[in-house]
Amino acid sequence: MSASPELVTKIERWNERFQKKSPDEILAFFLGEFRGRIALASSLGAEDQVLTEKILKIDSNSKIFTLDTGRLFPESYDLIARTNDKYGCKIEVFFPEAKKVEEMVNQKGINLFYHSIENRKLCCGIRKVEPLKRAFKGLDAWICGLRKDQSVTRFFTKIVEWDESNGLIKINPLLEWTEKQVWEYIKANDIPYNVLHDHGFPSIGCQPCTRAIKPGEDVRAGRWWWEQPEQKECGLHGKSENIKA
């Protein structure tokens, strides 16, 4: 879905205006501008935990949601509970449609994703893409934890973008932050984070599709490690490097 010319102009103006602003200033503006029609789509990663803390400080009623694919690490479920306890919030959890999961598993096997790219995309489609579309219903904008230094292709990402595949405005408040800044902020503010980050998991997704990486390996090498890099696409945001869930 394309953005109208008026919206394209608006987005350009917002980018000029917020180019040098802090994540707090960006969040405060867009949470107000789209009140009730904006959400953080949290992957429960380090950046999204920072955003959760910052968003709730600005507006404790803000919508924050995550996807439970049914195949997450126990540590990820624990993180949802710890975050809710710490901030007195309720991260909304979206599940895949039970019937579709049943059909898929009974036809193709519980670990179908290891057998072919097609199977893996089917699983991601049912467990992630469809629930995400449902979670986005009624929204005009969503907040995302992308950072420029996560990959070369993210260098050209803007603070405000038109997300064509979801027909929504996408806000990237942490775009200019480094990984060091993220972790310093987490430690300084005692923000709950996934304990797997302390055990070689920089990027955490579903348990059967995520492994720890060795020193020097690319941060995303542990995701769908059995596939070639160019095949790592799950349909959430398009290219693999943009997948946050």
Ligand code: SF4
């Ligand atoms: S990451 Fe793996 S388990 Fe999770 S939805 Fe995709 S294929 Fe299925």
